Amino acid sequence: MSQLNAQHGRVGRPPVTSRTQILTAARRLIDRDGWEKLTIRRLAAEIGIGATTMYHHVRDKEDLLFLLIREYADQIPHPQMPDEPRDRIVAATAAIHDALAAWPWAAEVLTTDGFIARLGDSALWLVETIVAGAVDHGCTPQQAVRVFRSIWYYTVGEILVRAHSARGRDDDEQPAYLEAFIAGLDASRLPSLAALGEEWGTLASQDTYRQGLAAFVDGLLAQATSAAPKHR
Numbered sequence: 001m002s003q004l005n006a007q008h009g010r011v012g013r014p015p016v017t018s019r020t021q022i023l024t025a026a027r028r029l030i031d032r033d034g035w036e037k038l039t040i041r042r043l044a045a046e047i048g049i050g051a052t053t054m055y056h057h058v059r060d061k062e063d064l065l066f067l068l069i070r071e072y073a074d075q076i077p078h079p080q081m082p083d084e085p086r087d088r089i090v091a092a093t094a095a096i097h098d099a100l101a102a103w104p105w106a107a108e109v110l111t112t113d114g115f116i117a118r119l120g121d122s123a124l125w126l127v128e129t130i131v132a133g134a135v136d137h138g139c140t141p142q143q144a145v146r147v148f149r150s151i152w153y154y155t156v157g158e159i160l161v162r163a164h165s166a167r168g169r170d171d172d173e174q175p176a177y178l179e180a181f182i183a184g185l186d187a188s189r190l191p192s193l194a195a196l197g198e199e200w201g202t203l204a205s206q207d208t209y210r211q212g213l214a215a216f217v218d219g220l221l222a223q224a225t226s227a228a229p230k231h232r
Contacts, residue, residue, distance in 0.1 A: 035105040070120035085136035104163035
């Protein structure tokens with residue numbers, strides 16, 4: 001190759017596109033337009049290459065999204081874990097929650113079946129911590145999987161409800177909506193809800209995730225170990 005070609009690249013060919021370039025552009029599109037509108041064609045146009053070239057780097061949109069999630073998880077430092085198995089479960093789950101709360105679209109992607117097989121080591125380390133913590137607490141491996149699954153559903157559900165609520169919230173309309181809801185409650189049919197009245201909006205918006213997580217984990221472990229074989 002001549003010195004000119006070495007400096008300016010091979011004549012007639014597009015510049016090499018790196019994975020970092022692709023993922024950076026994908027994050028930019030998601031931040032701007034939402035993950036639902038991300039397509040391989042739009043991403044290729046954002047970078048300035050053809051869609052066919054893009055398919056040399058990623059198989060499809062789902063593959064791209066999981067690449068983003070794995071890269072994101074790799075950047076999150078592993079928290080120091082407590083000694084007690086139950087506390088390790090809570091700490092690892094809280095770490096998952098905090099990471100996904102910052103990227104709620106990733107929680108949406110991870111609702112697909114078999115998502116765990118698409119995760120990288122950083123994310124799997126947290127899953128391992130939860131499952132191992134349940135086993136160390138006295139669960140069978142099978143029960144530990146059910147504990148993880150239940151905690152996962154609770155965590156992802158909380159993230160998605162809050163994200164969707166925040167997305168549709170309008171500060172000017174929300175008070176009127178709540179006032180209409182409260183005014184429409186029939187105390188003869190719904191006495192408990194009617195008694196809460198104006199407190200409903202305040203109470204419903206409170207962040208009680210960690211309090212609920214701790215109680216949920218305690219209940220799951222108690223239920224599982226009460227039914228676990230006694231030969232351990």
